[in-house]
Amino acid sequence: MDPAGTSPPPSEALREAVTMVLYICIVLAAEFVAGGDDPQSERFAVEVIWGTTVGLAIAHVFAFNLAARLLIGGRLSTEVRRAAWAQLAAAVALAVLVTIPFVLFSLRTALRVDAFLVAGLIGVAAYAASRTSGAGRKRSLVDGLIALGIAVAVVSVKVGFSSH
Numbered sequence: 121m122d123p124a125g126t127s128p129p130p131s132e133a134l135r136e137a138v139t140m141v142l143y144i145c146i147v148l149a150a151e152f153v154a155g156g157d158d159p160q161s162e163r164f165a166v167e168v169i170w171g172t173t174v175g176l177a178i179a180h181v182f183a184f185n186l187a188a189r190l191l192i193g194g195r196l197s198t199e200v201r202r203a204a205w206a207q208l209a210a211a212v213a214l215a216v217l218v219t220i221p222f223v224l225f226s227l228r229t230a231l232r233v234d235a236f237l238v239a240g241l242i243g244v245a246a247y248a249a250s251r252t253s254g255a256g257r258k259r260s261l262v263d264g265l266i267a268l269g270i271a272v273a274v275v276s277v278k279v280g281f282s283s284h
Contacts, residue, residue: 136203137210140180142245144173144214145238149274152235162222165231170215177211214241236272243268 151172181204188200196204218237221230247264255263 131202132199133202133206136184137206138245140177140207140210141214142242143180144176144211145241145245147172147176148218149235149238149242149271152231152238162227162230165227166219166222169218169234173211173215173218174208177208181207239268239271239274242271 148169151168184207185196185200185204188196192200218234221233221237224230225233243264246267247260250260250263251257
């Protein structure tokens with residue numbers, strides 16, 4: 121294992137993919153909180169998930185590409201194109217992951233599983249970010265648990281309100 125700081129930094133494509141997943145997780149968590157447990161159907165919930173994940177990714181890639189073209193004079197580098205494709209792929213992968221509970225569980229259970237799933241992804245990302253910035257395992261675990269705790273608190277408030 122390389123000592124902290126000696127491994128190469130992650131590629132722009134990887135950074136953008138992780139950023140996209142975190143951004144969509146936050147938006148999905150907010151939708152789960154705002155939408156409550158009373159969507160029209162499982163199909164409607166899955167359509168909202170796919171519309172949100174893919175729609176946000178496409179909107180972001182459009183803005184990302186336009187900004188890159190404005191700032192670098194028109195031609196996109198291979199790395200910028202890879203980053204755009206990585207964002208789209210990450211969004212689709214997240215949509216697939218968040219759709220699985222709707223295949224396995226009832227609507228109400230699937231919504232709750234997904235709410236905690238996106239919270240967990242945020243906690244894991246915080247842990248990974250802390251580790252890659254050079255923090256030790258204990259400090260990274262604390263960082264991940266804090267992020268997870270905040271995300272779970274948001275989800276738990278939603279679950280608490282919706283159970284009345």
